[in-house]
Amino acid sequence: MHPSGRDSPVLHILYISFLQTRVFSDLIVILLWLIGAIACIYVPVINETPVRVLMALPLVLFIPGYALIAALFPTNEDLDLIERIALSFGLSIAVVPLIGLGLNYTPWGIRLDPVVISVSLFTIVMVLIAQACRAMTRPDKRYRFPAEEIMAAIREEFFPKEGNRTDKILSIILLISIITAIGTTIFVIVFPKEGEKFTEFYILGEKRMAADYPDRLFIGEEYPMYIGVGNHEYRNVTYTIEVHQMTMENDESGNISYITRMNMTDRLSVIVPHNETVIMPYNLSAADIGYNRIEFLLFNETVPDNSVWGMERINQSYRDLHLWVKVLE
Incomplete structure (x- = not known):
């Protein structure tokens, strides 16, 4: 039924936009590309192929900006095709980082799922607004791709x-x-040259910041912190993390340090896919009084046996971190 003058203006706009007017072809292409890109990111078989990169790049570099331009300029007199394409790239490069900046201050953080959901919701909202704005524009003034x-x-x-x-x-x-x-450009983007291979290994305080590390440990209490591992090895890696509590002393000259006690208190195993980062919560606790150093060792698939001890074990680790502490009763 055609909405009467007594109906809500919102219902009137919805009627004209989505019931009386067909969805415009360029907006349909945007939505279909969005669905295809999400499928390539999450479908198990496809997300391991170069198609994922090919579909996801426009989702970051072009589609959000095009949807925003379509919502802001619904008539054919505002911008020509070249200007729309150029502004679509420019606004996408501006909008996506702003979305990431906003996510950085939320509990979800800048991770794959929140970014995909946020960019998708932004694009869908802009497409709906663009459809409504074009539908409310005179037919001879509407922008048509x-x-x-x-x-x-x-x-x-x-x-x-x-x-x-x-x-x-x-x-x-x-x-x-x-x-x-x-085709050459697409090949270079899909199959980039391997850069330097490395692994990030870091520890964070209770507030997931590189600060507020515990320096006094009381026996029987737990101190929450986080351990982060970022894989840039161009392959999936199974890492082993060891936590050692040790006592280090200096000789009479004060120039040489040596380990007098070393006790492994925890061992963790984590699988990290390439180009992803895993941040694990960890509760640190003191094993005994007298320890003055907490050592975090990261092994890259090869873990020495327990007979390797002290500085030799630290030197054989792939990455190592430590905290100076004082253990009290």
Whole structure:
């Protein structure tokens, strides 16, 4: 039923936007690409292929900005196609970091799931607003993506009807060169050259900050903290984390330190996929009085046997961190 004048203005806008007016083709393409990109990120088989990168890059670099431009400029008199495309890239590069900045101050943080959900919700909201704004615009003023005109211009540019045989051959060579250049660019993006291989290993205080580390430990009490491992080894790695409590003393000259006691109090194993970071909560507790150093050792798949002890074990670890503490009763 057509909404009457007594109906809510919101219902009237919804009726015109989504019941009386068809969804515009470029907005449909945006939504379909968004769905395809999310599927490539989360579907188990596809997310391990280069298709994931190919689909996800426009989701970060182009689609949010295009949806925002479509919502802000619904008429064909505001911007031409080139300006829309250029602004779509620029606004996407601005919007996505701002979304990440906002997530940084939430409990979810800057992780894959919150970023994907936030960018997707932003894009969907902008597409709905763009559909409503265009539907409320006069039909002769609405922006319409000129797909047919673009295809006709490409055919006329590369395959003119009045052109001679030489021109057509040169046009074909130029078209093949453009396709090759685009394919090479996509290949470089999808299969980037491996950079330096390394692993991040760090400990955080109770507030997930690089501060407020415990320096006085009382026996029987637990001190919450966090252990972080970031994998940049270009492969999935199973890491082993050992926590040792030790006593270190100096010789009479004060120039040489040596270990007099060393006790392993915990051993953790964690699988970290490539280019991902795992931050684990950990409760630190004191084993006995007299210890003055907590040593965190990270082993990269190869763990020495228990006969390796002291500085030799520390030297064989892949990464090591420590806290100077005082253990009290």
